[in-house]
Amino acid sequence: MPLSPRHLLATALLSASAMCLEVALTRLLSLLYFPPYVFLALSLAIFGIGMGAALPALRKQLTHADRLAQYCLAAAASSLLLAILCCASLPLQMPALILAALTLPFLCVGLALSVLFSLHAAHSRLLYMGDLVGAGLGVVLVIPLLNRFGALDVMLVTALGFALAAYYLSARGGRMAVLAGLAVGAVIFGANVNYRFLHIDMTALAAEKPIVSALAAGGEIIETRWDAFARSDLLDPGDGGALRIYVDGGAASIMPEQASLAEHRRDIGFFPFATERPARVFIIGPGAGLDVYFALQGRARSITAVEVNGASVDMTRAMSSRNGAVYDQPNVTVLMDDGRGALRRSKEKYDLIFLSQVVSLAAERGGYALSENVVYTADAFADYLAHLTAGGQLALKLYDEATLTRALATAIEALRRQGKSDAQALEHLLAFLDERAENPVPLLMVGAQPYTRDDSLALGAIAREVGFSPLLLPHVLVQPPLDEVAIGAKTFAETIAAAEADYSPPTDDRPYFFQFERGIPSNLQPLALLIPLGALGLALLCISLWRSSRSLPRSLSPVYVALLGIGFIALEIYAIQQTRLFLGHPTWAVALALFTFLLGGGIGSGLSQVRLRATLSRFPAVPAVLAVVLALAWSALWALLSRELITASLFARLLVALASLLPLAL
Incomplete structure (x- = not known):
């Protein structure tokens, strides 16, 4: 069957729409449940496409050109159905139903693409090029779409694409029937943008998120903003308290108000600002501005506040009449960036680097166990210490005893990298606890210089006077089991190794600050069973091919293809992790890596069809070997490039990352 341009265009549209839907679902499921559901969404999307692609092999009657339009319309209808289910209260309490419905549009896409490839097998590489280029363009388009419309409306846009x-x-x-369907979809999309008949009921979220209890207690959402980072809600608690901003239903950030100034000053986060009076302050994740208020009250001369969620800053500025315009004071500089990446690009040194909570409940913290958090790693702490003045301090407002212990371990590891022993590292640490809060809140302070006995006595006395309990004061109060570490009888690693939970310091290569289980996490153990099942299925397929062909290369071809796929995904994940800090925003890292690998894969597929076909037929292992060599070369080169060009403009950094990854993606 001849291949026409409309087949290539349809292939690209299917892939672009599927990629937009996949990314939109990662944002939506982070809101409805927790970030680890993102990985499940991605897995189910791939599973759905794979199942759809396998159906024509089971039922040959599905492989008909006149059914292709039906499969695409089914993908559009199931996308609309999924959007409706996500807005209904009952299905939200049944995540299995949502996840089952999630596979349907991708199953239809996989079915349509499989039939296209079957009907045009002679042009499969050109179709594959259209597939990957379309997916790459989808990655680029989904960011502005999410920023403009939000995840729910983007799902409706993908239905139009299908x-x-x-x-x-x-x-x-x-075609007239299809045009009628397009018109109906456009009307639904336009009506929802203007009248919001499809919306998420935040009181019906199944997950234990703070916004649910806040709304149940009489709170009211004043404003909602969606973007590629998250959904942000400005909420009035209804009890006369300060306004607060919730990001994806969690991570409540309090907005300072004149009526609540006395309450704000009793917050343990104000302690390092009030006692040390730092002149130059760097704040990571200020949210609704309370930490900036602390710095202003501490008479800081220069305040740099770095917030990755621009919606929080915009909402706070819009309410400047209530919060005293904290973000618009002459000594405050606000950067929309990743905090650690911005610090790496700065040549300044600071008297105080401050990080406050990003998760507000211990129960909610469990939902983030498998979420990467590169601001709480030993490598991050090393960056913070390198940007402190001689008498500067790093202060962290934490969540509970477990996170305090892990932060303590992380700080000790960062200090050990400076050549200090565990006992010497403890002299750089102070810890306090606010027991007046409903859930006691700890504060960890890390000094660039060791604290003296006089420092400990003075700060301990102030803490007790304002109602905080000292937990660690060098030379004054060192409680078991740290007392043995302080005298050199045991190392800190030996101390935490004896604990039931895992308190080992996270690193950039293992950035799971909230994961305290040892070994394979319990919520990943069921998925671990899929590995032997997948290997068994692959082995059975190879045996089946051997029996039918008696050709060893043909029977082992599924293993070759599977390993290529695993390598492709592994390289994408590695590229995202390596470029995140360099680019300054996780969204940019994900978008650029996916776009580059999909675009490069598409171009490489096209070249293999028209330029390199004879060579690749004779030496099929060449691409895999070349990919390994280029991956090793890129890893070595990237360490140099990222270090030397970290201070370049965002546009220049994007070009550098794209240019360096594209040869590998080809």
Whole structure:
């Protein structure tokens, strides 16, 4: 069957829409449940596409050109159904139903693509090029779409994309029906943008998120903003208290108000600002501005506040009449960036680097166990210490005893990298606890210089006077089991190794600050069973091919393809992790890595069809070997490039990352 441009265009539309839907679902499931559901969404999307691709092999009657438009329309309808289910209260309490519905549009996409490839097998590499290029463009488009419309409306946009693909694949006689479906989809999208008849009921979230209890207690959402980072809600608690901003239903950030100044000053986060009076302050994740208020009250001359969620800053500025315009004071500089990346690009040194909570409940913290958090790693602490003045301090407002212990371990590891022993490292640490809060809140302070006995006595006395309990004061109060570490009888590693939980310091290569289980996490153990099952299925497929062909290369071809796929995904993940701090925002890192690998894969597929076909037929292992060599070369080169060009403009950094990754992606 001849391949026409409309087939390539439809393939690209299917892939672009599927990629937009996949990314939108990662944002939506982070809101409805917790970030680890993102990985499940991605897995189910791939599973759905794989299952759809396998169906024509089981039922040959599915492989008909006149059914292609039907499959695309089914993808559009199931995307709309999924959006409706996400807005209904009952299904939200049944995540299995949501996850099952999630696979449907991807199953339809996999079915349509499989039939296209079957009907045009002679042009499979060109179709593959259209597939990957379309997916790459989808990654680029989804960011502005999310910033403009939000995750729910982007799902409706993807339904339109699937319907448009159906138009290009439909026979002439059926195009009017497809156009009618497109018109209905456009009306639904336009009506929802203007009238919001489809919206998320935040009181019906199944997850234990702070916004649910806040709304149940009489709170009211004043404003909602969606972007590629998260959904942000400005909420009035309804009890006369300060306004607060919730990011994806959690991580409540309090907005300072004149009526609540006395309460704000009793917050343990104010302690390092009030006692040390730092002149130059660097704040990571100020949210609704309370930490900036602390710095202003501490008479800081220069305040740099770095917030990755721009919606929080915009909402706070919009309410400047209530918060005293904390972000618009002449000595406050606000950066929309990743905090650690911005610090790396700064040549300044600071008297205080402050990090406050990003998760507000211990129960909610468990939902973030498998979420990467590169601001709480030993490598991050080393960056913070390197940017402190001679008498500067790092202060962390934490969540509970477990996170305090892990932060303590992380700080000791960072100090050990400076050549200090565990006993010497403890002299750089202070810890306090606010027991007046409903859930006691700890504060850890890390000094660039060791604290003297006089420092400990003075700060301990102030803490007790304002109602905080000292937990660690060098030379004054060192409680078991740290007392043995302080005298050199045991190392800190030996101390935490004896604990039931895992308190080992996270690193950039293992950035799971909230994961305290030893070994494979319990919520990953069921997924671990899929590895032997997948290996068994692959082995059975190889045996089946051997029996039918008696050809060893043909029977082992599934293993070759599977290993290529695993390597492709592994390189994507590695590239995202390595470029995140360099680019300054996780969204940019994900978008650039996915776009580059998909675009490069598409171009490489096209080249293999028209330029390198004879060579690759003779030496099929060449691409895999070349990929390994280029991956090793990129890893070595990237360490140098990222260090030397970290201070370049964002546009220049994007170009550098793209240019360095593209040869590997090809």
